Amino acid sequence: MQRFAEFFSGIGLVREAIEPLGWSCVFANDIAPDKARMYADRFGHDHLVVDDINNLTVDDLPNDLDLLTASFPCIDLSLAGNRRGLDGEHSGTIWPFLELTADYVAKWTAPKALLLENVTGFVTSHGGRDLAEVCGRISDLGYRIDLAVVDAKWFTPQSRPRLFLIALREDLATHAFPPTGEVTRLRNTAIRRFQGEHRSLPLVELPLPEPPHTSPKRLIDILDDIPANHESWWAEEQVRTLAMHDRHASRVGALLLGTRDGVATMYRRVRQGRTVGELRSDSIAGCLRTANGGSSVQFLVDCRSGRPRIRPLTGREYARLQGAGDFPITVGRRQAQSGFGDAVCVPAVKWLVNHAFGFLLQDLPQREPVQTRFANDPLDAVAAGS
Numbered sequence: 001m002q003r004f005a006e007f008f009s010g011i012g013l014v015r016e017a018i019e020p021l022g023w024s025c026v027f028a029n030d031i032a033p034d035k036a037r038m039y040a041d042r043f044g045h046d047h048l049v050v051d052d053i054n055n056l057t058v059d060d061l062p063n064d065l066d067l068l069t070a071s072f073p074c075i076d077l078s079l080a081g082n083r084r085g086l087d088g089e090h091s092g093t094i095w096p097f098l099e100l101t102a103d104y105v106a107k108w109t110a111p112k113a114l115l116l117e118n119v120t121g122f123v124t125s126h127g128g129r130d131l132a133e134v135c136g137r138i139s140d141l142g143y144r145i146d147l148a149v150v151d152a153k154w155f156t157p158q159s160r161p162r163l164f165l166i167a168l169r170e171d172l173a174t175h176a177f178p179p180t181g182e183v184t185r186l187r188n189t190a191i192r193r194f195q196g197e198h199r200s201l202p203l204v205e206l207p208l209p210e211p212p213h214t215s216p217k218r219l220i221d222i223l224d225d226i227p228a229n230h231e232s233w234w235a236e237e238q239v240r241t242l243a244m245h246d247r248h249a250s251r252v253g254a255l256l257l258g259t260r261d262g263v264a265t266m267y268r269r270v271r272q273g274r275t276v277g278e279l280r281s282d283s284i285a286g287c288l289r290t291a292n293g294g295s296s297v298q299f300l301v302d303c304r305s306g307r308p309r310i311r312p313l314t315g316r317e318y319a320r321l322q323g324a325g326d327f328p329i330t331v332g333r334r335q336a337q338s339g340f341g342d343a344v345c346v347p348a349v350k351w352l353v354n355h356a357f358g359f360l361l362q363d364l365p366q367r368e369p370v371q372t373r374f375a376n377d378p379l380d381a382v383a384a385g386s
């Protein structure tokens with residue numbers, strides 16, 4: 001067993017993903033009592049500290065950690081947010097995490113690996129300066145860093161691309177190689193550009209395999225069977241008077257003709273002062289969000305009966321879209337939507353940790369660190385904007 005600490009633990013879906021791989025959670029922290037309740041109902045209270053990360057010190061942590069994970073708040077980094085980046089009050093909680101990590105390395109020994117997760121906008125936030133600052137701090141602690149985007153839709157029927165910063169202690173990164181510069185699903189143009197523009201950072205690439213192309217399940221496969229007279233279905237009048245732009249209204253028309261199994265998901269958005277319904281057109285759910293405001297709840301548009309019916313997705317459907325269908329739900333729908341909407345996608349994290357850190361679960365001989373750049377570096381082309 002390797003031991004890990006889970007920061008920004010939320011309801012615990014990082015733990016849900018990686019404990020079955022052989023990682024044992026020995027510390028978890030989150031500020032939100034409602035999420036902590038869901039966490040504790042699944043995993044118990046042991047190791048869970050419900051507090052502001054700013055209040056933690058190195059003495060609060062166990063002294064033999066192999067991995068630290070941090071899926072820190074995305075509000076200030078996401079398109080829908082305010083774009084304050086890591087200066088923002090929420091996403092800026094990465095700084096106390098990094099300070100705690102530095103204190104830990106100074107007092108004990110550097111954990112073998114770190115794993116950070118956030119929205120893909122992290123790569124370009126403040127023109128790349130935010131990510132560069134984070135990478136700089138991590139490299140000062142003796143790590144090599146890989147960057148990869150993993151999308152939940154490769155595992156479950158939900159679009160949820162997320163950036164993972166994968167840091168390996170340099171004595172353990174002997175199999176890592178300089179970034180190839182090739183744009184792939186895992187390492188997109190923004191990552192390649194960032195790598196090309198930050199040559200002084202110890203950026204590497206781990207030999208990750210090709211991820212799956214599509215989820216084995218479709219949206220229709222994860223839906224609950226909610227009786228037609230259930231109160232969660234909108235009244236006919238409410239459905240009829242929902243405003244939609246033509247493109248979205250024609251998607252409803254297509255559903256009525258049987259495309260995409262007759263079902264799609266929808267968000268309500270305010271466009272030019274008017275609330276409108278917007279449907280996805282690609283057979284999967286949109287990215288789940290934490291359900292704080294009315295517009296962040298995701299709805300099902302169900303045309304299988306020959307007329308459009310609308311209801312919010314259930315907490316269990318949210319859980320399934322995060323690949324956590326069996327997770328106990330001991331809270332009401334809004335709280336479940338909030339907890340699962342803000343969480344990570346379990347099979348996506350499992351896939352990544354298995355392939356990036358799986359070798360740490362075996363005893364491998366330690367070798368000399370690799371150089372991080374080759375002559376005739378292919379990243380030259382990316383940095384030059386080609």
Ligand SMILES: C[S@@+](CC[C@H](N)C(=O)[O-])C[C@H]1O[C@@H](n2cnc3c(N)ncnc32)[C@H](O)[C@@H]1O
Nearest residue numbers: 008009010011012013031032052053071343344
């Ligand atoms: C993206 S969510 C993490 C979700 C989690 N990985 C999961 O699977 O449920 C970010 C989390 O950071 C927590 N958070 C926000 N500010 C915090 C702070 N100052 N200290 C500790 N946790 C904080 C939020 O409560 C939220 O659960």
